[in-house]
Amino acid sequence: MSKVKLPDSKAGKLAWKGDIPITSRYTAGVAGQKFFQALKEEEKILGTVCNKCEVTYVPMKLFCERCFAQLDETVDVGDTGRLVSFSVVYIDLDSKKVNPPQIVGLIELGNSQARMVHRLGEVKSSDLRVGMKVKAVWEMPLGREGKITDIQYFKPV
Numbered sequence: 001m002s003k004v005k006l007p008d009s010k011a012g013k014l015a016w017k018g019d020i021p022i023t024s025r026y027t028a029g030v031a032g033q034k035f036f037q038a039l040k041e042e043e044k045i046l047g048t049v050c051n052k053c054e055v056t057y058v059p060m061k062l063f064c065e066r067c068f069a070q071l072d073e074t075v076d077v078g079d080t081g082r083l084v085s086f087s088v089v090y091i092d093l094d095s096k097k098v099n100p101p102q103i104v105g106l107i108e109l110g111n112s113q114a115r116m117v118h119r120l121g122e123v124k125s126s127d128l129r130v131g132m133k134v135k136a137v138w139e140m141p142l143g144r145e146g147k148i149t150d151i152q153y154f155k156p157v
């Protein structure tokens with residue numbers, strides 16, 4: 001019987017570093033492009049609705065993942081929501097300290113059941129409560145790039 005030496009997590013060796021020479025290009029697709037364009041140009045969070053499955057997808061999708069129906073109904077789910085869960089991030093993927101710690105929340109948007117993970121700001125973690133109402137804080141129009149970070153964070157209302 002031989003012993004296998006495992007990485008020492010106490011020494012912070014949670015990952016091995018290295019490079020893999022892979023190049024690729026990922027496109028947001030037709031629905032994704034419309035979603036990110038609406039963030040940038042209209043300050044709107046768009047979703048698509050499958051009425052059969054009673055599901056709203058955010059970011060919007062062209063087809064329902066459950067019944068494969070084509071989704072033609074686009075909705076603005078609004079930029080407010082309800083905090084479903086949250087977590088405080090103290091270390092990053094490289095085990096480096098995040099200073100100051102960041103708060104990340106799971107937010108149920110508008111009146112839909114669509115949920116989004118995003119940063120929370122202008123609040124102490126001790127003041128957060130599941131169920132509290134939150135609102136998006138948008139990047140200034142000239143600073144927007146058509147990315148999810150066009151929403152800087154969500155803050156309590």
Ligand SMILES: [Zn+2]
Pocket residue numbers: 050051052053054064065066067068069
């Ligand atoms: Zn469906």
